[in-house]
Amino acid sequence: xxxxWGIIIQQFFSQGxxxxxxxxxxxxxxxxxxxxxxxxLNFGHVGFMAAGAYGVGMTxxxxxxxLWLGVLVGLLLPTIMALILGIPTLRLRADYLGITTIAASExxxxxxxxxxxQERTGSSGGINDFADEFFEFNIFTRxxxxxxxxxxxxxxxxxxxxxxxxVLLIGWTLVAFFLLLTWQLMRSPWGRALKSIRExxxxxxxxxxxxxxxxxxxxxxxxxxxxxxxxxQVISRQAVQPDTFNPVITFLIWTxxxxxxxxxxxxxxxxxxIYWALISGLITFMRELIGTDLSDELETFLNLSVLNVDxxxxxxxxxxxxxxxxxxxxxxxxxxxxxxxxxR
Amino acid sequence: MKTGDPSEKxxxxxxxxxxxxxxxxxxxxxxxxxxxxxxxxxxxxxxxxGVDPTPGSPKPDEILVAKNVVRRFGGLTAVDVDxxxxxxxxxxxxxxxxxxGKTTFFNLLTGFDDPDEGDVSLNGNSIxxxxxxxxxxxxxxxxxxxxxxxxxxxxxxxxxxGAGDQRGEKLSFSLLRGSWRKQESEVRARAEELLERFSMTxxxxxxxxxxxxxxxxxxxxARALMAKPSLIxxxxxxxxxxxxxxxxxxxxxxxxxxxxVSVLFVEHDMDVIMGISDWIVVLAEGSVIAEGTPDQVSSxxxxxxxxxxxxxxxxxxxxxxxxDSE
Ligand SMILES: Nc1ncnc2c1ncn2[C@@H]1O[C@H](COP(=O)(O)OP(=O)(O)OP(=O)(O)O)[C@@H](O)[C@H]1O
Ligand SMILES: [Mg+2]
Numbered sequence: 286x287x288x289x290w291g292i293i294i295q296q297f298f299s300q301g302x303x304x305x306x307x308x309x310x311x312x313x314x315x316x317x318x319x320x321x322x323x324x325x326l327n328f329g330h331v332g333f334m335a336a337g338a339y340g341v342g343m344t345x346x347x348x349x350x351x352l353w354l355g356v357l358v359g360l361l362l363p364t365i366m367a368l369i370l371g372i373p374t375l376r377l378r379a380d381y382l383g384i385t386t387i388a389a390s391e392x393x394x395x396x397x398x399x400x401x402x403q404e405r406t407g408s409s410g411g412i413n414d415f416a417d418e419f420f421e422f423n424i425f426t427r428x429x430x431x432x433x434x435x436x437x438x439x440x441x442x443x444x445x446x447x448x449x450x451x452v453l454l455i456g457w458t459l460v461a462f463f464l465l466l467t468w469q470l471m472r473s474p475w476g477r478a479l480k481s482i483r484e485x486x487x488x489x490x491x492x493x494x495x496x497x498x499x500x501x502x503x504x505x506x507x508x509x510x511x512x513x514x515x516x517x518q519v520i521s522r523q524a525v526q527p528d529t530f531n532p533v534i535t536f537l538i539w540t541x542x543x544x545x546x547x548x549x550x551x552x553x554x555x556x557x558x559i560y561w562a563l564i565s566g567l568i569t570f571m572r573e574l575i576g577t578d579l580s581d582e583l584e585t586f587l588n589l590s591v592l593n594v595d596x597x598x599x600x601x602x603x604x605x606x607x608x609x610x611x612x613x614x615x616x617x618x619x620x621x622x623x624x625x626x627x628x629r
Numbered sequence: 630m631k632t633g634d635p636s637e638k639x640x641x642x643x644x645x646x647x648x649x650x651x652x653x654x655x656x657x658x659x660x661x662x663x664x665x666x667x668x669x670x671x672x673x674x675x676x677x678x679g680v681d682p683t684p685g686s687p688k689p690d691e692i693l694v695a696k697n698v699v700r701r702f703g704g705l706t707a708v709d710v711d712x713x714x715x716x717x718x719x720x721x722x723x724x725x726x727x728x729x730g731k732t733t734f735f736n737l738l739t740g741f742d743d744p745d746e747g748d749v750s751l752n753g754n755s756i757x758x759x760x761x762x763x764x765x766x767x768x769x770x771x772x773x774x775x776x777x778x779x780x781x782x783x784x785x786x787x788x789x790x791g792a793g794d795q796r797g798e799k800l801s802f803s804l805l806r807g808s809w810r811k812q813e814s815e816v817r818a819r820a821e822e823l824l825e826r827f828s829m830t831x832x833x834x835x836x837x838x839x840x841x842x843x844x845x846x847x848x849x850x851a852r853a854l855m856a857k858p859s860l861i862x863x864x865x866x867x868x869x870x871x872x873x874x875x876x877x878x879x880x881x882x883x884x885x886x887x888x889x890v891s892v893l894f895v896e897h898d899m900d901v902i903m904g905i906s907d908w909i910v911v912l913a914e915g916s917v918i919a920e921g922t923p924d925q926v927s928s929x930x931x932x933x934x935x936x937x938x939x940x941x942x943x944x945x946x947x948x949x950x951x952x953d954s955e
Contacts (some may be wrong), residue, residue, distance in 0.1 A: 469804055474797030474813065476791070481779050481790050487741065492763030493793045493856060502800050582946035626780050626838035 301562030303602035312555030315510035324483030326383035332390025337512025342525035363512030546616030682921030684711030698747030725912035768859035780838035788820035791855025843870035
């Protein structure tokens, strides 16, 4: 049996613009506003995603309301979370926010997972099939059409299910909107003041900028964008699961932001596409490899089999990230000279 | 920049006992036009003639007053100032040995640190507990001992940030370009003017991080001026600046005074201090131990003991020394 290059190519491209790429690009746009432009250390971004996800899920599941009201709640909860986390910590040194966000995001996950919350959050089973209203409007739904293939010259590059295509259309449109929003904001005097706080909060205050208010605004804005990403993720799966919101997700979003280049408008999108295309292509390749005559050797020498090939992604990615930091620490869009600049 | 008039008014309002002669001098320097300014290099000359050279002495027209300001760090009392009164429109130097509490005192005056006790007032209004960012709007701007240029922003962006009350800096207006475009171009014009004046026009698009230490000091001062302050506090503006730039910085500081801006600055270089200051406040171990004109201070034995060292003692030449040391 040989390697099927077609499936590898298809995974590479499809996942490069797929749901995960879209969701993580959006989440990273939020984190970019936090860290890239304001210098806020948010180590619990997944908490904002969870707040959005559970906002929409619980409104439908627990309160028995419409999905659209749920979307509003999904915007409101990350806002409240940003205020609760920001008000006490943003007057303090930057690391306090870091500690608080990581703790809060874990506390939130454990809380929604708690058995006592069965009828509100679905506990560890989560909330399922709550987003039918969203898919009622799917313009791609056609009788007899399960998947859409884009195969120029017979080679399948993209393959999506109709429902995923609908999520992708809405999702990438929102990503484009948030990019435009970030771009416009950051070239306004407001964005300039935000960057001055990132560079030196005391200098900003001496020049009359209310650093606390700016940081709170940025925290809310980036948090809400993270919340929207969380909503799209759970809507696409028709499932809100507590354990999808584990701390590794925050780490992934940071990775994506760093790949793209911190503090550049389009970097979250580039970082996310690169990450998901490469990781999916690579894992598919490894799976194919295990399916060949080499499988015994892989098993014997590398202890690699279908059972653990998925774990390999973190090993590979860790290595790749180290190489990136070595050769291009500024990321794809970053500016190396700018990165080397320091206040002496 | 408007000159002379505000001090004239405030003299009348705030200190009815202000000597006539002072009022005349201030008005002459500020109001009588460029020709008069060139003839009289120091518009406030004579202001301190009748002022008692003792710690806490009242000034004819005070812009900043600090009373009983105490700041302790654990067991260490870094600042314990009974009374300091700063004259409007003058260059006042705050000197003292390393660790005397000058920077801490600056922080207390500008809301960057909170005193354990004490009152500070600006233009007669208490500013106790007023957040640091609100003071710029009230006309008080500071710079820092360790220069705080915004490294990864351009020199021009640094300057633009200095301007106060910008509509586009509000989140709610930031996306409405039309609502702030005009103000932005006004602010930019002012920034260009100031950069020109500080001979930094050619660096407008450079990152602030690429400037030399001295250029950053200039930038920080120019940026502070964007806020149109009536009082500027400079913490060691000449530290680490090469002699050629020091001259230009000094020129700028004097020009500020000539335009009616009050300057309070910390400096170590004795030649600089003696040459430029109208009045000197000496801090040692957190307290004011002496005040006076450069001549008075340099001949004050307490100051010589605490700070100046013997080589400056020769400056004593008049009877004031005797009066002060009693
Ligand atoms: N945040 C702080 N915590 C503890 N001690 C402090 C703090 N800030 C200042 N001090 C102490 O207070 C005293 C005064 O310090 P300050 O920096 O105000 O002196 P300075 O007059 O500005 O000195 P220099 O001329 O070296 O700049 C010093 O003994 C210093 O160690
Ligand atoms: Mg100091």
